[in-house]
Amino acid sequence: MSAAPGTNGVLVDRYGRVARDLRVSLTDKCNLRCTYCMPAEGLPWLAGPELLTDEEILRLVRVAVERLGVTEVRFTGGEPLIRPGLVDIVTAVAALQPRPRISLTTNGIGLDRVAPALSAVGLDRVNVSLDTLDADRFTRLTRRPRLDAVLAGLAGAAAAGLSPVKINSVLMRGVNEDEAPALLRFALDHDYQLRIIEQMPLDAQHGWDRSTMVTAEEILTSLRTAFDLSPDPAERGAAPAETWLVDGGPARVGVIASVTRPFCGDCDRTRLTADGQVRACLFATEESDLRAALRTGADDDELARRWRTAMWGKRAGHGIDDPTFLQPTRPMSAIGG
Numbered sequence: 001m002s003a004a005p006g007t008n009g010v011l012v013d014r015y016g017r018v019a020r021d022l023r024v025s026l027t028d029k030c031n032l033r034c035t036y037c038m039p040a041e042g043l044p045w046l047a048g049p050e051l052l053t054d055e056e057i058l059r060l061v062r063v064a065v066e067r068l069g070v071t072e073v074r075f076t077g078g079e080p081l082i083r084p085g086l087v088d089i090v091t092a093v094a095a096l097q098p099r100p101r102i103s104l105t106t107n108g109i110g111l112d113r114v115a116p117a118l119s120a121v122g123l124d125r126v127n128v129s130l131d132t133l134d135a136d137r138f139t140r141l142t143r144r145p146r147l148d149a150v151l152a153g154l155a156g157a158a159a160a161g162l163s164p165v166k167i168n169s170v171l172m173r174g175v176n177e178d179e180a181p182a183l184l185r186f187a188l189d190h191d192y193q194l195r196i197i198e199q200m201p202l203d204a205q206h207g208w209d210r211s212t213m214v215t216a217e218e219i220l221t222s223l224r225t226a227f228d229l230s231p232d233p234a235e236r237g238a239a240p241a242e243t244w245l246v247d248g249g250p251a252r253v254g255v256i257a258s259v260t261r262p263f264c265g266d267c268d269r270t271r272l273t274a275d276g277q278v279r280a281c282l283f284a285t286e287e288s289d290l291r292a293a294l295r296t297g298a299d300d301d302e303l304a305r306r307w308r309t310a311m312w313g314k315r316a317g318h319g320i321d322d323p324t325f326l327q328p329t330r331p332m333s334a335i336g337g
Contacts, residue, residue: 010069013314019270021072026083033143054085067304072101094122109149112156119160127166171214181226195254216257238268264317280314
């Protein structure tokens with residue numbers, strides 16, 4: 001492999017893709033135990049000293065924005081709302097020049113309480129995970145009876161102006177595969193934007209089975225039992241969701257078909273884990289350690305160089321359909337969404 005180019009500073013890979021969207025995991029911990037993500041007892045969490053401090057996170061985000069061309073920063077987890085310094089982190093990132101767009105992916109628990117503060121300091125919008133509108137199903141899926149808290153979080157985000165409020169839903173065969181029309185109706189009624197996501201091989205138990213996954217085609221077929229869907233004429237760009245006009249528009253619904261309709265050729269994302277590892281792909285099996293460089297005195301130029309090198313090695317695609325595909329050792333909660 002040739003070395004990463006040193007010109008123009010952006011996070012370009014060997015295939016010409018440029019990473020401008022940074023996903024930053026603030027913690028691997030979560031206050032839910034979703035069955036497709038982790039076991040009921042939870043996982044061995046990162047020890048405190050392994051986590052990046054607020055100052056370390058901000059330094060790396062600053063390097064990404066000021067030196068590497070990142071224009072969008074999304075905070076993820078685990079559950080990012082349980083990070084004590086979240087509001088201060090958003091405040092500092094919003095003060096960067098050029099100012100990146102700032103978003104948050106959350107399960108929504110507690111969002112109603114903190115949404116006004118986050119909006120006031122510069123958070124632009126949120127994605128909230130919600131897989132079912134049935135309270136009993138929610139409890140079985142997440143192992144916590146917190147549906148009302150999530151719904152309150154969605155309403156609180158909208159009231160605080162964190163729009164568009166997007167809902168991320170994963171459908172699972174034999175669990176909630178029948179809920180696509182109800183979830184879309186709920187989103188339309190509340191002026192939220194629904195994104196339905198194919199279940200991906202990122203569970204801690206490594207129990208994912210493609211044969212039991214609800215595919216994009218099945219999702220669209222289900223939605224069409226209640227709505228008229230037509231292709232969205234808007235340019236998709238690097239967005240992970242393929243969007244459809246609902247009943248002629250302007251409302252839209254998105255389907256993220258990471259498995260059956262991969263969009264790797266247009267990927268513009270780079271990822272930073274809560275313990276300071278750069279991941280070029282959600283499904284990568286290798287990482288590049290920036291935490292060690294930070295803590296041994298690397299200057300910003302060196303951090304930027306290491307990040308560019310990490311992204312230069314990005315593979316052409318995630319390879320889920322390849323017989324040699326290996327699921328990442330880390331689950332989604334540890335990688336960040």
